[in-house]
Amino acid sequence: MRYVTPLDASSLASSFLPELLTQARRRIPTLQRSSPAFFLVPLLVSTTLGHAHQWVPHIYAFATSELPSPPSAVAASPPLPKDETNPHRLVVRYMKEALTKSSCVIGAPRAFEALLELDKVVPVEAKDDSFVRDELDRSRSNRERAEIGMKGISTVYQKDIVGIFNTMDPYLKDIRWFAQNITYGTYLVPHADKTPDTSPDPFDQDSTLLSILTLSTIVPQRTPREILWHLRGAIRRGIPREQVRSLHEEIEVVCRACGVDNVREGILTVDDVDKQAEKP
Template sequence: MHASSRPIRSLRRLLLKCPTTRGSSPSPPSCSAGIKEYLVALRSDDRPRAYRARTPRKHGYYDRNCCSTQLHTSKLAPPSPVISRRSFSQQAIRTMSSAPDATRDVDPRYQQLFTELEQRFASTSLGPDKWYILAISTLAASPDPERADQLYLHLCAQPNNTTPSARQALVRRLREALIKSVPIVGVCKPIEAILSIGKIERDEDKDYSFTREGWQCDQANHERGTAWMQKLYTRDRTGTVNLFAAHQDFKWLSEEITYGLYLSDRQVLDDVDTQLVVLPGIMSQNLPNETHWHIRGTRRLGVPKEEVQVIWDCVQLVAKFFDVTLNKVPTVDQVEPDV
């Protein structure tokens, strides 16, 4: 039997799926009584064979140009324009990425994590807007920094963050925390985090301020950076800087860039906010020396030992959430004699 007759033979026992939208085509029957007439009409269809359905299916024929699997009935509306699976997926991705959605539900696992962090901070005197600085800094250091979008959604759902102005203030703080994470965890993870937030921000909630515009690596920057170092390290600053005596590039980097450009800026985040970026970001990487320095520095800022312990416990909580083991970092008690 000629190959061209196979789809015709298969059509005798089925209802038909969507015909191609190219050119005219006989209307499909609404019941089996019209199958014979339809087959006769289909045989007489003089369109090029490339435009005809070729692949037999158990319940109809399949048009390679059509991703729909609807069955035709007598009441079916005219077919929609042809769209391939690939073009449909690309269109869906474009639509999803361009449509701000700050009202999506938060993943329950992240919801529980953020609620736990907030509750733990509630036992301290640090304030109600500090816990999420630790949250964003640990997310930026985590294996999944894109889940900063979950934190943003969680915060947007809170009663004090429902207006555009409130969300603009919120994202300024989150963005500055990510900027200050750059010298701590590198630039790539904070970029992933801020991009994930940007995808779900509504246009009216976006903040276009630019905190580092006009920055210069000048004497004022140097003095600002070294002053912040002195506040954290006090009597230990000179000895710490001298660790880089044979590596002057790192001394310059610490004073001018890490502390000058990034950590000493106070346009958005204050001293404690900044330490809630630095200490959790360092500790999340299981780094013993610098974790010691910044537990000590946080204590020297005046944060009580018990509250530094809450910070330490919260970092461990987030690490456990991501199945990360922090087994090299010192405890608060181990650092206390050095304060």
């Protein structure tokens, strides 16, 4: 399948983007039947590559196209995603949290741009006013945040994090602190100490989503070390090796649709991840 570089907004709606999203729904591997991965991958890749203003409205429309109409009565979002009864608002919760998390990987300006574009197209009855990090704002100490961050990091890196942090210790102490306390402890896994039933983070409902997010934002940036680490981390977080391969390939498809060819050229793949990564 050949895609054109998406420079004309009208071509997005009328030609390749609906087809790409339809194919993504079929191809993107998921372990949960109701997984939002099929719309999160295009959302995150297109935002990473600077196309949020063109893609976000179409992605939201596609993600909600097969849902029943939202309730007409507008109610406050429940604190916990598991209690959300409005499927349109649940889509918004996933998209908002994906973009919020991504800002620490791709930069705040692009994530913020995408969030503003999303807010423009979400109808009032699907608006989400939840505050995922409210507890961190009110009661979490720096020590607790560091512990939460380390717990989240360990699900991706396991014992390898010791060597990575040892490499950082002599000259990159600020980066190590930022990775543990901010990247993971605040952005990516702010509630790693909670169960899915008690976490306000919708990503905690599906353990595969963190890896889907990190790969969808790192692969387009062609950062070899991080890509290998997170391919391995995806396996460690429970995604079968073949599904990780399919995810990596689909990210490349979306990159091509954004005008970036050969994003995997010269970059390690899941075949380069040692088999030990699949052991607990």
